[in-house]
Structure formats: structure tokens, C-alpha cells
Amino acid sequence: MKQFTKSFTQQESIPEAGIEAAVEVMRSGRLHRYNTLPDEKSETDLLELEFAEYQGVPYVLACSSGGYALHIAMRAAGVKAGDKVLCNAFTLAPVPGAIHNSGAVPVLVDVAEDYCIDLDDLERKAAESGAKYFMLSHMRGHLADMDRIMAICERYGLFLIEDCAHTMGATWNGRKSGTFGDVACFSMQTYKHINSGEGGFLTTRHPNVMARAIMHSGSYMLFERHFAAPPTEAFEQIRYETPNYSGRMDNLRAAILRPQLADLDTQCERWNARYRILEAAFNSSDKIRIPARPEKEGFVASSIQFSLPNFSAEQIQDVLKRCGERGVILKWFGDDVPRDYTSRYDSWRYIEEMPQLPKTEKVLSTLLDMRIPLTFTEEDCALIGEIIVEVVDS
Numbered sequence: 001m002k003q004f005t006k007s008f009t010q011q012e013s014i015p016e017a018g019i020e021a022a023v024e025v026m027r028s029g030r031l032h033r034y035n036t037l038p039d040e041k042s043e044t045d046l047l048e049l050e051f052a053e054y055q056g057v058p059y060v061l062a063c064s065s066g067g068y069a070l071h072i073a074m075r076a077a078g079v080k081a082g083d084k085v086l087c088n089a090f091t092l093a094p095v096p097g098a099i100h101n102s103g104a105v106p107v108l109v110d111v112a113e114d115y116c117i118d119l120d121d122l123e124r125k126a127a128e129s130g131a132k133y134f135m136l137s138h139m140r141g142h143l144a145d146m147d148r149i150m151a152i153c154e155r156y157g158l159f160l161i162e163d164c165a166h167t168m169g170a171t172w173n174g175r176k177s178g179t180f181g182d183v184a185c186f187s188m189q190t191y192k193h194i195n196s197g198e199g200g201f202l203t204t205r206h207p208n209v210m211a212r213a214i215m216h217s218g219s220y221m222l223f224e225r226h227f228a229a230p231p232t233e234a235f236e237q238i239r240y241e242t243p244n245y246s247g248r249m250d251n252l253r254a255a256i257l258r259p260q261l262a263d264l265d266t267q268c269e270r271w272n273a274r275y276r277i278l279e280a281a282f283n284s285s286d287k288i289r290i291p292a293r294p295e296k297e298g299f300v301a302s303s304i305q306f307s308l309p310n311f312s313a314e315q316i317q318d319v320l321k322r323c324g325e326r327g328v329i330l331k332w333f334g335d336d337v338p339r340d341y342t343s344r345y346d347s348w349r350y351i352e353e354m355p356q357l358p359k360t361e362k363v364l365s366t367l368l369d370m371r372i373p374l375t376f377t378e379e380d381c382a383l384i385g386e387i388i389v390e391v392v393d394s
């Protein structure tokens with residue numbers, strides 16, 4: 001029996017240019033983002049400017065993590081204690097955590113069969129809850145119909161925060177993910193699309209939101225030292241009203257990120273080539289369901305999801321076990337016990353008034369997930385696909 005032997009958690013090395021730039025920062029001793037010489041832009045400043053250009057947005061703030069960006073995004077948007085925030089029931093724990101951290105209350109919206117947020121449930125809950133904020137996770141890189149999402153936001157006056165932790169580099173109808181909403185947040189945690197261990201971006205086109213976000217991030221009164229930022233006037237009142245929740249990016253991590261950002265589009269193509277190989281293998285089995293990706297979706301497949309719709313919990317556990325024995329590590333979103341990165345909504349027990357979401361439970365009960373690190377070759381992906389299909393079909 002064929003066996004796979006590589007690690008599912010091994011990312012590629014940091015590009016040599018990033019290592020050299022990081023060493024340069026360490027030699028200089030100027031690791032703090034505001035520790036610059038006269039007329040010097042720090043690595044963090046340059047990173048923000050480069051990401052603003054990449055996204056085609058005016059304002060970018062680099063900060064300490066994706067979850068931190070989500071938290072200050074809500075604060076900067078004016079979320080108050082007790083406010084309701086619509087969000088996906090199928091997302092990762094930092095999302096409801098960030099909502100909780102701003103004192104707000106998540107209103108969980110169902111997942112649909114295509115693994116995106118359920119747009120009918122969204123529409124219903126937007127109408128019923130009276131929520132004015134919507135934190136949309138493009139969970140595992142799946143972009144919902146953004147045309148319809150924007151129509152719903154318009155109809156109910158929703159302030160949209162896009163969680164782009166899995167869609168850095170992705171597009172909908174040719175337009176970058178993260179440029180639809182009022183604010184977008186990204187993560188540079190090791191398993192996302194660019195890797196500095198930890199890190200986050202917050203982007204927006206609203207000057208007042210960015211001014212507050214910069215103050216929140218711990219800029220002291222050094223806001224004039226931000227370049228992908230609104231002019232000084234935007235800070236006039238805001239600087240007195242906005243608490244400092246320290247969570248800055250530093251020059252060492254920015255130095256590591258800049259060459260990766262320059263390579264991002266190439267990396268996205270490499271992910272997708274691997275995805276298409278796995279997808280073709282899964283489509284060869286009658287027992288595996290893998291939703292076709294919409295024409296308008298320019299996705300970035302740093303992971304792959306598929307369902308075993310006719311399998312019981314015991315059968316799925318058996319598939320996980322037998323794949324694992326052959327070196328293929330799958331995650332399951334239907335497990336009763338939260339493991340690894342797969343906690344299900346009902347394990348976030350701090351949420352008051354937890355809803356019953358039978359549809360979400362049904363979809364998640366047969367949903368499997370696999371990371372696609374770029375240390376896997378296309379041949380590796382063919383082998384993994386073969387192993388999974390063999391295990392599922394036998």
C-alpha cells in the first residue's frame with residue numbers, strides 16, 4: 001500500500017531576501033516600527049505601503065495578529081457593548097472571540113452546502129436581529145456570492161468587516177477580496193498565505209476608521225509617522241477619544257513579509273495547481289462531494305474541503321484513522337470534541353443565547369478539511385488524492 005510521508009504542518013522557508021532583510025534589521029537594532037532615522041521609512045511602513053498598492057486601497061495598518069485586527073476593526077467601527085454582530089457559524093474561533101472581546105454579541109448565521117455563509121439565513125437574521133454590523137469570514141477560502149452579499153448589506157445598512165484570513169490574493173469577479181466591505185482583516189500567522197509567525201493587516205477606505213484603528217494599535221501620538229494613512233486632520237479629535245490597545249507590527253516581521261508579498265500571486269497559482277489535482281481525484285469517487293467553484297471566484301486554495309454525505313460519524317472516524325495510518329492528515333469539522341483548528345460553534349459556550357443550527361450541524365457533520373502546504377509537490381498531491389479515494393471507496 002502506498003504511503004505518504006511528508007508533514008502537513010511544514011511550510012516553505014522564508015525567502016532568502018527576507019532572511020537577509022531581517023538580519024539587517026537586527027544589525028540596526030531598530031526593531032520598533034517608530035524607531036526610524038530622519039526621512040527613513042521603516043520596514044513596517046514599507047510593508048503597509050506595498051500592501052495598500054497590492055490591494056488597491058488607500059489605508060493599511062499592520063498589527064500583531066489577524067484576531068487583533070478583527071477586534072480593533074470592530075472598535076474602530078464604533079461597535080458598543082451589547083451590539084449584535086452577524087457572523088458565520090462556520091468559522092474559526094478567533095472570529096467569535098474578537099466579537100466577544102469588543103463586548104458585542106455574535107449572531108451566528110448558517111453555513112450552506114457550498115461551505116459559504118447561507119445567504120437566505122443571512123437575509124433572515126439581518127432582518128430579525130436588527131444587527132448593524134456583519135463580520136464575514138471567507139472561511140477556508142470560499143467566497144460567497146459577493147454581489148448578493150453587498151445587496152443584503154445595502155438593504156439592511158450593515159457595516160461589513162471582511163475576514164480575509166484565507167483569501168489574501170483571492171478575487172470575486174476580478175475584484176480583490178477585502179475591497180468589498182468597509183474594513184478587511186488579514187492574518188500572517190504561519191498557516192496563512194504569507195508567514196511571519198504572527199501578524200495582521202487591517203485595511204479600509206474610511207479615513208476616520210483608519211485613524212481610530214491606528215490609535216488603537218498603539219501608535220502613541222506618532223500617527224503622523226504612518227504613510228498608508230489619512231492626513232493629520234483625521235486624528236484631531238480621535239486622538240483624545242481612542243484608547244491605546246497596543247498590538248503593533250515590528251520591523252523584523254515586516255522584513256520577513258515584504259518579499260513574500262512580492263511573491264504572493266505566484267504562490268497562489270502554485271496552491272491552485274495542487275488543488276486542481278486533488279479536486280480531480282475526489283471527483284473520481286462517487287462517495288466524495290466537492291462543490292464546484294463558481295466562475296466568478298478567483299480562489300486561493302491553501303487548503304481543500306470535501307464532504308462524505310452518506311457517511312456516519314463512525315465511518316468518518318474510520319476514514320480519518322485509515323488515512324492517518326497512510327500519512328494523510330485530515331481534519332473533521334463534525335467532531336463533538338473541538339480539536340486542533342476545528343472547533344464547532346457549539347463549543348463557544350461563552351456565547352449567550354446559543355442558537356440551534358441544525359443545517360450547520362448537518363453540513364459540518366460530514367465536512368473534511370486538509371491543508372495544502374507548498375512543501376507538497378504536485379506529485380505529492382496526486383498521491384494524497386489516490387490514498388484518500390482508495391480509503392473512502394473501500
Ligand SMILES: *Cc1c(COP(=O)(O)O)cnc(C)c1O
Binds near residue numbers: 139
Ligand atoms: C487565522 C484566522 C483568523 C485570525 O488570525 P490570527 O492571526 O491567528 O489571530 C481569523 N479568521 C480565520 C477564519 C482564521 O483562519
